[in-house]
Amino acid sequence: MKNHTGIGEYLIQRLCAYGVRHVFGIPGDYVLSFYEQLRQSKLQIVNTCDEQGAGFAADAYARVRGLGAVCVTYCVGGLKVANTTAEAFAEKSPVVVISGAPGMKEREKNPLLHHKVREFDTQKKVFEQITIASTVLSDPQTAFQEIDRVLHAAIRFKRPVYIELPRDRVAVPGIAHHQPREIHEASDPHALSAALEEAASMINSARKPVILADVEVHRFGMQDQLLKLAEKTNIPVAATILGKSVIGEQHPFYLGVYEGALGREEVRQYVESSDCLIMLGAFLTDMNLGLFTARLDPARSIYATSEKLSIRYHNYEDVRFKDFVGGLLRARLRRRTLSRIPRPKRPALPAQQAGAKPITVKRLFERLNSFLRDDTVVVADVGDALFGAADLFIHQRTEFLGPAYYASMGFGVPAGIGAQLGNPKLRPVVLVGDGGFQMTGMELATAVRYRLNPIVIVLNNRGYGTERHMQDGPYNDVLPWNYYRLPEILGAGRGFAINTEAELERALVASEQQTDSFCLLDVRLDPLDRSPALERLTKRLAERI
Numbered sequence: 001m002k003n004h005t006g007i008g009e010y011l012i013q014r015l016c017a018y019g020v021r022h023v024f025g026i027p028g029d030y031v032l033s034f035y036e037q038l039r040q041s042k043l044q045i046v047n048t049c050d051e052q053g054a055g056f057a058a059d060a061y062a063r064v065r066g067l068g069a070v071c072v073t074y075c076v077g078g079l080k081v082a083n084t085t086a087e088a089f090a091e092k093s094p095v096v097v098i099s100g101a102p103g104m105k106e107r108e109k110n111p112l113l114h115h116k117v118r119e120f121d122t123q124k125k126v127f128e129q130i131t132i133a134s135t136v137l138s139d140p141q142t143a144f145q146e147i148d149r150v151l152h153a154a155i156r157f158k159r160p161v162y163i164e165l166p167r168d169r170v171a172v173p174g175i176a177h178h179q180p181r182e183i184h185e186a187s188d189p190h191a192l193s194a195a196l197e198e199a200a201s202m203i204n205s206a207r208k209p210v211i212l213a214d215v216e217v218h219r220f221g222m223q224d225q226l227l228k229l230a231e232k233t234n235i236p237v238a239a240t241i242l243g244k245s246v247i248g249e250q251h252p253f254y255l256g257v258y259e260g261a262l263g264r265e266e267v268r269q270y271v272e273s274s275d276c277l278i279m280l281g282a283f284l285t286d287m288n289l290g291l292f293t294a295r296l297d298p299a300r301s302i303y304a305t306s307e308k309l310s311i312r313y314h315n316y317e318d319v320r321f322k323d324f325v326g327g328l329l330r331a332r333l334r335r336r337t338l339s340r341i342p343r344p345k346r347p348a349l350p351a352q353q354a355g356a357k358p359i360t361v362k363r364l365f366e367r368l369n370s371f372l373r374d375d376t377v378v379v380a381d382v383g384d385a386l387f388g389a390a391d392l393f394i395h396q397r398t399e400f401l402g403p404a405y406y407a408s409m410g411f412g413v414p415a416g417i418g419a420q421l422g423n424p425k426l427r428p429v430v431l432v433g434d435g436g437f438q439m440t441g442m443e444l445a446t447a448v449r450y451r452l453n454p455i456v457i458v459l460n461n462r463g464y465g466t467e468r469h470m471q472d473g474p475y476n477d478v479l480p481w482n483y484y485r486l487p488e489i490l491g492a493g494r495g496f497a498i499n500t501e502a503e504l505e506r507a508l509v510a511s512e513q514q515t516d517s518f519c520l521l522d523v524r525l526d527p528l529d530r531s532p533a534l535e536r537l538t539k540r541l542a543e544r545i
Contacts, residue, residue, distance in 0.1 A: 007143045008034045008170040011163065012041045014147055015096065018067045018155065022046050022421050023098075024054035028073020030115070031100025033170045038071070046421065046450060051077045053414040053443040055084025055095070060379065060401055060411075060418030062093045063218070064426075067154060068418065071098040075115040078123050083408060085160050086130045090406040091242065092219045094154040096161055097127065103168030104138050127162035134162035137169055144174040156185075157306070158219040188318035195309055195316040196327040199278075199302050202311065204334050206276030209235045212258060214243035214288065215405075216281025216305055216321065223247065225325050226280065232329065234338040235278070238271050240288040241390050243281070245378075245400035249344050249393050256344040257390050260290020262533060264391075266342035277301045280325065285405045344393055356500045359523055361388055361459070361531045363501055368429070368457075369393050371508050377401065377419050377426040381412030383466045385431035385459055388531035399426065410439035416454040417446055427515075428454040435464045435478050441486075447518050448492040454518050455511045458483050461525040469530060484522035493518040 005013075015023075024046045027035045038045050048054040054070045062068030072078050078099040088095045102113050107120050117123070121136075128134050133153035135146040147163065154161040203209055217226050223246060230237050230253045238255040239246050247254055256267040271277065272295045279301060286292055303310045306321040357363075365388045372378065372392065380389040380402035394400045401419060403411045412432035420428050432441070437458050447454055459465070460483060464476045484495030494514055496507035498521055511519035 004173050005176075006037075006171040007137050007140065007147075007174050008037045008165065010144050010174055011098070011137075011147050011165070012037060012043060014151055015067075015069055016042055018151060019065060020067050020069050020096075022061065023069045023071050024048055024057045024061070024418065025071035025098075026051055026054060026073070026077060028077055028100060028115075030074045030102060030167050031071060031077075031098075031165070033167055034071070034098070034100060034165055037170065046417075046446065048414065048417075048446045049442050050440070051080035052084055052410065053417075053440050053446065055081035056087075056411050056414035056440065057418035057421075057443075057446075058095045059084055059088045059093045060415035061422040062088070062095050063401055064377075064419050064422030066221070067094050067096065068422075069096040069098060072100070073115070074099055074101045075117055075123050079117075079126065082126060082130065085127065085162075087403055087406040087408050087411070088160040089130045089132070091403060092158040092215060094158050094160065094219075096151065096154060096163060097131065098163050098165060099123065101136070101164045101166045103166045105168055124162065124164055130160070131162045132157045132159035134164075136164040136166070138166055140169065140172050141175045143169070145177050148177075158216070185320060187320045187323040191316045192319050192323055192327060195311060195319050195324060196331055198311045198314065199324075199328065200331045200333060202276055202302065203233070203235075203278070204332075206274075208274050208339075209233075209276035209278060210255070210271050210274040211235055211237045211278045211280060212240065212271060212282055213237055213246045213280050214240045214282035215246075216283075217246045218243060218281075220281070220306065220322060222281070222322065222325060225329060227251075228329055229325070232335065233333050234336050236270075236338070236341045238267060240282060240404075241386070241402070242283060242285070242288055242404040244390065244402075244404075245394040253338065253341075254344065255341055258294075259288070259390065259533075260295075261293035262290035264342070270342055272296065275300050279303045281305055281321065283405060287404050287407065344391070356502055359498055359501055359504050359525065361525060361529050361534075364457075364459075364504065364523060365389070365391065365531065367501075367504060367508065371512075372429065375426055377423070377428050379412055379416045379419055379428050379430045381430075381432035381436040382407045382409045383433040383436065383459070383464070384461075384531050384534045385412065385433055385436070387533040389431055390533055391531075409433075409436040412436055413441050413454070413456060414443045414446070416456070417443060417450070417452060420452050420454065421450070430454050430456045432456065432458055433465060434458055434460045434462065434481070434483070437483065438478055438481070441483075444486060444493065444518055444520070445490055448490050451516075452518065453515050455521070456518060457521045457523060459525060460522055461527045461529065463527060465527070465530060466534060468527065469534065482522070483520060486520055493520060495520045496522060498523045
């Protein structure tokens with residue numbers, strides 16, 4: 001039987017099958033026909049103000065839901081999401097980048113069409129460097145197979161992929177093929193058995209084992225396995241800043257965030273004194289390791305990720321991350337008595353009478369700690385928004401998002417949109433500096449359009465605060481905005497100018513009650529004010545300038 005499914009229609013079907021329900025982006029003439037197909041499908045188009053906003057939103061959506069999609073036009077749109085795609089690659093977020101492109105017939109004789117940079121494949125060459133798989137759907141005979149290949153790679157490796165769709169191929173029927181089953185790539189049984197035997201022996205003989213859990217536990221949906229392993233063995237768990245909220249912070253086994261010398265000293269001492277550190281899905285980045293102030297001895301470590309497994313100095317090839325963790329759950333690991341461990345500080349109740357004292361970063365985060373609820377997802381932009389948030393008490397797992405490795409400013413507001421659309425049961429609290437807000441903060445218009453209600457807290461210190469503490473100069477200043485008046489421009493939402501502790505208290509109470517649109521808290525801080533975490537960080541960074 002002849003297949004009548006068009007290439008664009010098949011792509012939509014496969015995105016739906018993987019659980020995608022929203023596609024973020026901005027239309028352009030090379031992708032308009034596909035946008036019309038999207039409009040008539042089960043997928044909802046989310047038009048953002050700018051392509052970068054769409055890319056950040058799709059990234060956050062993927063982190064919350066498992067797969068995200070952004071759809072843009074050729075080059076002028078595609079190259080604007082190169083930065084957000086690079087972030088998704090660096091931090092293992094499976095985003096599908098769909099770019100419209102000139103039709104194949106239009107490309108004959110190599111004409112100078114609008115949006116073209118150099119050659120017609122220039123954009124694809126760029127994205128080959130920042131995605132795990134890429135394709136141009138130019139051939140109807142292989143288009144369906146290519147779509148499945150690329151989407152499978154996104155799910156398998158938890159990294160972004162690139163699909164280029166020439167506009168004269170959108171409605172062309174493709175050739176049916178057998179859809180691949182979700183194949184579990186098996187581990188080498190001998191390598192897996194040997195690795196588990198060595199790991200179990202090391203764990204059982206240890207006096208003070210610790211689990212250090214990171215981002216891949218999030219990405220591969222292994223939070224339940226992590227929790228079962230901790231409860232089976234009574235081994236305490238710490239998280240990195242990138243993996244924060246991998247386990248609920250109220251859990252009795254949870255130590256806190258480990259950041260080398262930049263984190264809480266009691267957590268650093270406990271982790272670094274462990275004689276068996278079980279690192280699960282960890283990225284050994286400068287940010288996760290406190291700018292390489294961490295002292296983690298490989299001779300006392302088990303290091304398991306989707307790409308590598310090493311135990312002490314032994315490397316094991318062809319052992320899958322999920323198989324190894326599953327094997328640990330089945331292994332005969334002795335259950336030990338949980339010793340007294342450092343715990344993150346539970347949020348203190350706010351003062352009964354917040355006074356007229358000027359608001360500070362320290363006070364802001366103290367108050368936010370008691371403001372967060374079980375249905376809150378914290379989205380932190382780069383800077384003190386991220387570093388100060390490391391000490392926030394996150395109630396449930398996977399309720400903290402931040403670009404804690406790639407560290408691109410502008411993530412916060414659009415990521416809040418993506419997170420809430422990815423899980424409508426969560427209300428975002430977005431923490432963003434004034435510098436980051438000026439990059440993508442007008443995506444609040446998107447929140448209004450799609451009836452979302454994030455609480456956006458702008459840490460307004462009149463510039464790039466992190467850099468100011470490393471090396472100051474006029475280049476760290478930004479033009480001061482009256483951020484709290486943006487609701488007047490957008491015709492929705494509510495804004496608050498906050499200079500004192502009492503004003504913060506009133507604004508948070510009002511924001512909690514206002515659920516039909518966004519709230520924006522313009523928190524005016526001294527330009528030199530900073531959290532203890534940022535103070536430690538900038539001191540370390542300044543030494544490297």
